[in-house]
Amino acid sequence: MDDHDDLKNRIRQFLKDMEMSREIFAQLCGVSKKQVDKWFSYLPIPKARQRVIERIMMEEYGRRRPSEQDTDMDIIEILVPRNRYDHVRKTADIHGMTVQEWASRSLLALSSVPHHDL
Known part of the structure; x- marks a missing residue:
């Protein structure tokens, strides 16, 4: 080959x-x-x-x-501006979630929004 x-x-x-x-x-x-x-x-x-x-x-x-805890889940890395992290953490807290849980649910929800190719 x-x-x-x-x-x-x-x-x-x-x-x-x-x-x-x-x-x-x-x-x-x-x-x-x-x-x-x-x-x-x-x-x-x-x-x-x-x-x-x-x-x-x-x-x-x-x-x-791959996530070691859940084989049906993947781990991705995202960047968050340092000056916005506290806001993200507070928002997750309001929803009773960790930052990781909130980010995951938010991304999944956003990926379900219909979009049209330009």
């Missing part, structure tokens, strides 16, 4: 691990889904794009990891 096939196999595993569609992967890579489909079928991935893909996979694996 050459390096190119190895990369394609690692991308396939990455998509499976992340439960990520080719559409979302294409957006992260800055290309169309059609381009990603071509990479998987016959077209070589350009060297410059390979480096981008490697970085994307490394960053995504780093941001998202």
